[in-house]
Amino acid sequence: MKENFKENHPECREMILPVRDALDVISGKWKISILIAMGLGNKRFMELQNAIPNITPRMLSKELKELEMNLLVERKVYDAFPPIIEYERTAHARSLEPLIEELRRWGEYHRLVITGSNIEHPVTALQD
Incomplete structure (x- = not known):
């Protein structure tokens, strides 16, 4: 249904x-x-x-x-x-400044993930 x-x-x-x-x-x-x-x-x-x-x-x-x-x-x-x-x-x-800053940080993190960079703790990478 x-x-x-x-x-x-x-x-x-x-x-x-x-x-x-x-x-x-x-x-x-x-x-x-x-x-x-x-x-x-x-x-x-x-x-x-x-x-x-x-x-x-x-x-x-x-x-x-x-x-x-x-x-x-x-x-x-x-x-x-x-x-x-x-x-x-x-x-x-x-x-919008806090949102833009978070987008920038997430974009940096995402670039590391996509390029295969060695990230030991992905969650803490965003919290810095």
């Missing part, structure tokens, strides 16, 4: 939904890279493009607009000639 997933696994759905929401906001090839590049302060468009290898201007523009739409980046226009435009991470984006 086929069981009805929605009725029999509400706790799973409750876990999946917020994770999907988070992944929808930060997924893709460039969003995390952009947020990391902005980690040391406001950046102009060309500074971001130079900091992120292989990103095209069109893709950077698209990703910045999506990050802005999701309240992770604020676009600041300064009254000058020519106009100065900077991008800044919001407080909402800074709330």
Whole structure:
């Protein structure tokens, strides 16, 4: 008999939904890279493009607009000639810092596992 997933696994759905929401906001090839590049302060468009290898201007523009739409980046226009435009991470984006750090640590660990490096205690490697 086929069981009805929605009725029999509400706790799973409750876990999946917020994770999907988070992944929808930060997924893709460039969003995390952009947020990391902005980690040391406001950046102009060309500074971001130079900091992120292989990103095209069109893709950077698209990703910045999506990050802005999701309240992770604020676009600041300064009254000058020519106009100065900077991008800044919001407080909402800074709330991602612990998650990004954990992803970095897990990525380092995963690279060691995949490359066959000698790891005596894999769990403690993540706890350092």
